[in-house]
Amino acid sequence: MRRAIPGVFLSAVVIAWLAASGWVLTASATPAQQAAAPETAGGTYAGTEVCLTCHTEKADSLKGTPHGRASNPRSPLAGQGCEACHGPGKAHAEAGDATLIRRFGNGGLAPRASAEVCTACHVRGTHALWTGSQHEQRNVGCVTCHSVHSPRGDKQIKAATQPELCGGCHRQMANKFYRFNHMPVREGKMVCSSCHNPHGSSNVKLLKAGTTVDQACTSCHAEKRGPYLWEHAPVTNSCVTCHDPHGSNNERLLVAKVPFLCQRCHVTARHPPTVYEGFALRNTTSANRLIGSGCVVCHVQIHGSNAPSGKYFHR
Incomplete structure (x- = not known):
């Protein structure tokens, strides 16, 4: 009996605090609240105060998040409380059976089912695009990246920063941010969602x-x-033909150094081994066109040209 007193007392204190702040809801919901909260078929609501007789640790972690603002009419706490997301919990509370309540994360709802719960409220913006996306196809759902009760970063993500979160799965891409030339993600000027x-x-x-x-x-x-009068085939094909957008050890995020990058396509160009007559380079022992920066010394408009004589991208 002595062991039970602190738990009962703590629950009473938590419930009193929740009632004062507008958290505790009655077991009966208005039709509007019922419509806003996804239901478990045939279930009966128990009320948030019943949930907190066991799950007292969830109160403090939730109250500082957007989902825990009872003053916001769009918040679950302004509607059906815990059961807005977890579904009617009377059967679960009476039996103590975890399978009788909606659970999220490991051992819980499948990604598609959990996403349906989230998108019942999150209907604006791009959230609806998740269905059919590459993330859905790979079973990456809302709770894979977001935490309702214990977020560590903005947008209730599970990591302190967005690149850290994304890099948990996309490690090869995240490692490229440490190359000599890279997107300014480590510097905080861009994030993955840029x-x-x-x-x-x-x-x-x-x-x-x-x-x-x-x-x-x-x-x-x-x-x-563009558009350009004279187009360069790799450019019209795809930027990533020549560039790695995440990072490269070559200048300008190129996938290889010039002229070797150019020679991936221009292997039979029959270009003369020296610069053209009348353009000899002085004070050199060789007039090889690779002196300096290679191909782009002359072919400066490499993305395309609108000059009448620009098919060689000289100007």
Whole structure:
């Protein structure tokens, strides 16, 4: 009996505090509340105060999150409380059976089922794009990245920063941020969602802008977009033909050094081994065109040219 007193007393204190702050709800919900809360078929609501007789540790972790703001009419706590997400809990409370309540995470609902619970409220923005996305196809659901009770970062994510969260799965991409040339993610100037939409996208690789890789890149690099009178085939194919957007040990995020990158395509160009007549380089022992920066010394408009004589991308 002596062991039971502290637990009962703690529950009473927690419930009193919740009642004062607007957390504790009655077992009967209004029709509007019932409509806003996903239901378990045939279930009966127990009320948040019943949940907290056992789950007292969840109160403190939830009250500082957006889901725990009873003053916000869009918050679960302004509606059905714990059961807004976990479903009617009377049967679970009476039997103590964990299978009689909605659970999330390991051993809980499948990603699609848990996403249906989340998107019952999160209907705005791009959340609905998750269905059919690459993340859904790989069983990456809402609770894979987000935590309702114990978030560590913005948007209730499970890591302190977005790159840390994404890098938990996409380690190869995250490692590229440590290459000599890289997206300024480590410097805090960009995050993964600067280019990608983790919930879903009509573009490849969950890219936010456009429907192709090029359209995503040129949403920032508009000066490379064109159209050009003389187009360069690799550019019209895809930016990633020549660039690695996450990071590279070569300049300008190139996948290989110049001229070796150029020679991946231009292997039979029959270019003369020396510069053209009349353009000899002085004070050198050789007039080899690879002196300096190689191909781009002359072919400066490598993304495309609008000059009448620009098919060689000289200007």
